[in-house]
Amino acid sequence: MAFPIVKKTYKAEDLEIDPYEVLRYLGYKKELVTADDLAQVEGFFSEARSCMKPAACWGRFEVELLPENKISFPYGEVYSADLTKNLKGGKVPCYEIFLFAATIGLEYDRLVQRARISSMAKASFLNAIGAAAVENVCDQLNEELRQLAASEGKLLRPRYSAGYGDYSLENQRGIFDLLTPAKYIGLTLKDNLIMVPEKSVTAVIGIGAE
8 A cells, every 4th residue: 555755844942852952962961960051052942943944754664574684675675683673573573664754954054054153162052952853853753653553553663763773874865765855845865875954864663563
């Protein structure tokens, strides 16, 4: 059965950006975070949100788990013991997956680039805020897909991105071929496998039987 690619947009003001999570990205230990540290992070939130255009697209595809930790995706056959373990996580292995791509938009990259000219410290904070923001886009979409699966009596496996474990970054090419995120959310892939905009995420989510 063929499923369409679905586009989702979100409001920057609705993203839940935890200042503790931002500081974690910067190497802070939670127990050592001070009120001044939190205030410094939150001081950048208004400017950061003004440049965010959160969006995502997702599709539903069939997969087949093959012998010797190989997986047949619509874009080709892949070896990954780690992703195979993920997709076999329940009593019944996954025969379908959600693929998604999420971003907070190109203007945010430009904001960080401008900040680098005047203050590398500010740029570092904005980078970490952007990383936390796009993860929240992923979390919101993940919850929507969980609810969709639950309406069918199914459960989702934890999301898994190319570049994790032995699911190589090269799989980005196949993911982009399937999702065509440039068409839906303006997300492209460079020859060196860097995504543009940089504050973007792609992931696989296995759909398992309950």
